[in-house]
Amino acid sequence: MKKHIPLLVFVASAAIGLALTYVILESERTSQRQAFEILADDAVDRIRDRTEQNFSLIVATHSFLGADGAEITRSKFQSFALGLFLKGKLSGMQGIGFARLIKSGNEDEAVRELRRNYDLERPVWPREGQDHRTPIVLLEP
Known part of the structure; x- marks a missing residue:
């Protein structure tokens, strides 16, 4: 029996080492998973914010175009667009444009x-x- 003690000590030490390695590995995986989830949630929030910003811009532009009723x-x-961009709320956006819907063959209207x-x-x-074209005829700022 005495000659098996070193083997038993080695097996017990190896088992403890493997168990500790497994616990550390799982802890690291959990930590990485949590860090990824935080990063992914942040990305989703930024995308959601940008989408809401763009939708608000579309609604505001639609309201602007419908409110006057006269020729744009x-x-x-330009005044409308500069008012939007001066507020600093449109991060990452370089400008806003207006594309006119015209029938093919009437491109001269857009050129003029x-x-x-x-x-x-x-x-x-x-x-x-x-059949139809949508040339951008206004682009600001």
């Missing part, structure tokens, strides 16, 4: 509008055969 001019649209608003000579593109 660059000066009115761009010329009038921005003194630009730009054709509506691409020149694919589509």
Whole structure:
């Protein structure tokens, strides 16, 4: 029996070492999982906030466009857009635009509008055969 004591001590020590290694490994996995969940929740919150911000911008723009009832001019649209961007609430957004829905063949309307608003000579593109086109005719700031 005495000659088996070192073997028993070794087996017991190895078992304790394996158990401690397993506990530490599980603790590390739990810690990493919690850190990932916090990171993922933060990303989801940022995406949700940005989506809500964009939706609010769409609602505000829709209200602006529907409130006046008159022609949308660059000066009115510019004033509206600058008011939004000066508040500093539109992080990551570079500007806001207005795309006019026109029937194919009436692209000259958009070209004239761009010329009038921005003194630009730009054709509506691409020149694919589509029933309707949506050229951006106002872009601010």
